[in-house]
Amino acid sequence: MSRSINLAVIPGDGIGQEVVAQGLKILSAVLPQDVKLETEEYDFGARRYHATGETLTDADLEQLKQHDAILLGAIGDPSVPSGVLERGFLLKLRFAFDHHVNLRPSKLLPGVETPLAGQPEIDFVVVREGTEGPYTGNGGTIRTGTPHAVATEVSLNTAFGIERVVRDAYARAQARPRKKLALVHKNNVLVHAGHLWTDIFNKVGEEFPEVTTEYMHVDAATIYLVTQPERFDVIVTDNLFGDIITDLAAAISGGIGVAASGNINPSGAYPSMFEPVHGSAPDIAGQGKADPSATVLSVALLLRHLGYETEAARIEDAVSADLAERVGKPARTTDEIGDALAVRVAG
Numbered sequence: 521m522s523r524s525i526n527l528a529v530i531p532g533d534g535i536g537q538e539v540v541a542q543g544l545k546i547l548s549a550v551l552p553q554d555v556k557l558e559t560e561e562y563d564f565g566a567r568r569y570h571a572t573g574e575t576l577t578d579a580d581l582e583q584l585k586q587h588d589a590i591l592l593g594a595i596g597d598p599s600v601p602s603g604v605l606e607r608g609f610l611l612k613l614r615f616a617f618d619h620h621v622n623l624r625p626s627k628l629l630p631g632v633e634t635p636l637a638g639q640p641e642i643d644f645v646v647v648r649e650g651t652e653g654p655y656t657g658n659g660g661t662i663r664t665g666t667p668h669a670v671a672t673e674v675s676l677n678t679a680f681g682i683e684r685v686v687r688d689a690y691a692r693a694q695a696r697p698r699k700k701l702a703l704v705h706k707n708n709v710l711v712h713a714g715h716l717w718t719d720i721f722n723k724v725g726e727e728f729p730e731v732t733t734e735y736m737h738v739d740a741a742t743i744y745l746v747t748q749p750e751r752f753d754v755i756v757t758d759n760l761f762g763d764i765i766t767d768l769a770a771a772i773s774g775g776i777g778v779a780a781s782g783n784i785n786p787s788g789a790y791p792s793m794f795e796p797v798h799g800s801a802p803d804i805a806g807q808g809k810a811d812p813s814a815t816v817l818s819v820a821l822l823l824r825h826l827g828y829e830t831e832a833a834r835i836e837d838a839v840s841a842d843l844a845e846r847v848g849k850p851a852r853t854t855d856e857i858g859d860a861l862a863v864r865v866a867g
C-alpha cells in the first residue's frame with residue numbers, strides 16, 4: 521500500500537524560516553521510500569502582510585484544510601504592530617481549525633543542561649486548552665487615548681470546551697506509566713472560570729479511577745515547576761496559564777530551543793498544526809544561531825499524530841543523542857545542527 525503525507529509548510533517570520541528548513545530536511549531523511557511526501561509552502565506572516573495587508577483569508581483556510589497536517593515555524597515581526605499577526609494569523613488558524621488540544625511535552629534529556637540544581641527527572645506534558653480563555657478576543661477598549669481609557673479582555677470558558685480538553689488530558693494521563701494529572705488554574709480568585717474548570721475536572725475524573733489527581737493554583741505551580749518538576753506527569757490548564765507555564769517548562773528542560781508543540785484537532789475534522797513553542801526571535805533572526813531542535817521535535821509529534829511512530833521515535837532519539845554530545849563543544853549553526861540530525865535519522 522502506498523502511503524503519502526500532504527503537508528502545508530508555513531515558515532513564517534524571523535527564525536521560523538531557518539528552523540523550518542531543518543525540520544523539512546529531517547522529515548525527508550527519516551521517511552521510508554514508499555512514503556510520498558508532498559509539501560506546499562505558504563508565505564503567511566510579515567511578508568504577506570506588507571505585500572497585501574492580509575493575514576489569513578477564508579480562501580487560505582480552504583486551501584490549508586486540504587492538507588494532512590501543517591508545519592509552522594513562527595509568526596510575529598517587529599515591523600508589524602504587536603498582535604496583528606499573532607491574532608490575525610496564528611490564533612485565527614488555531615480557532616478556525618478547532619485546535620483545542622495544545623500539546624506541549626517537556627522532557628529533560630540525558631546530558632542536557634538545566635538551570636535547576638542537580639539533574640531532576642523532568643518528563644511531563646502540558647495539555648493547554650487552545651481555543652478559549654482570555655484568548656478569544658472577547659474585549660474592547662473605550663475612551664482610548666484619554667486618562668479614562670478602559671480595556672477589557674474577558675476570559676471565555678464553556679463547559680463543552682473545558683470538558684473535551686480535560687477528558688483528553690485524563691486519557692493521556694491514563695496511558696502514561698505514572699497516571700497523574702494536575703489541574704492548574706486560579707480558582708481562589710477566578711472563581712467563575714476556576715470553579716467551572718474544577719467541577720468538570722472532578723466529574724470527568726470519575727471516569728478515570730486509576731488516574732491520581734491534584735489541583736494547584738497557577739502561582740504555586742510555577743514554584744513547583746522549579747523546585748519539584750519531577751512531581752508532574754500531565755498538566756491540564758487554560759489557554760493563558762498554559763502559554764506561560766510552557767515557556768517556564770521549556771526553560772527548565774533544556775531551553776526554548778528544544779520545546780515542541782502540537783495544536784491538535786483530535787477528531788481529524790481539520791488538519792493539526794505542529795510548531796516550536798518559541799517565536800520568531802527577532803534578536804537572533806538571520807544569524808544561524810537558532811536551535812532547530814524544537815522544530816525537529818515538532819516534526820516528530822507530527823509524524824506520531826499521522827501514525828508514523830517508528831519515524832517519530834527515530835527523530836527523538838537523534839535529537840537526544842545530538843543534545844547529549846553538545847556539552848563542552850563549540851556552538852554550531854542552525855544548518856549544521858540540521859545536517860547532523862539528518863545524518864542521524866537516516867542512519
Ligand SMILES: NC(=O)c1ccc[n+]([C@@H]2O[C@H](COP(=O)([O-])OP(=O)(O)OC[C@H]3O[C@@H](n4cnc5c(N)ncnc54)[C@H](O)[C@@H]3O)[C@@H](O)[C@H]2O)c1
Pocket residue numbers: 535539593594595596597598606610776777778795796797798799800801802803804809810811812814
Ligand atoms: N508560535 C508562534 O508563532 C510564536 C510563539 C511565541 C512568540 N511569537 C512571536 O514571536 C515574536 C518574538 O517573541 P518573543 O521574543 O517574546 O519570544 P521568542 O520565543 O521569539 O524569543 C524569546 C527568547 O528565546 C530565544 N529563542 C527563541 N527561539 C530560539 C531558538 N530556536 N534557539 C535559540 N534561542 C531561541 C530568543 O532569541 C529570545 O531571546 C513576537 O512577535 C511574538 O508574538 C510567535
Ligand SMILES: CC(C)[C@H](C(=O)O)[C@@H](O)C(=O)O
Pocket residue numbers: 596606607610611763797799
Ligand atoms: C504568539 C502567541 C499568540 C502564542 C500564544 O500565546 O499562544 C505563543 O506565545 C505560543 O506560545 O504559541
Ligand SMILES: [Mg+2]
Pocket residue numbers: 763764767797
Ligand atoms: Mg507562548
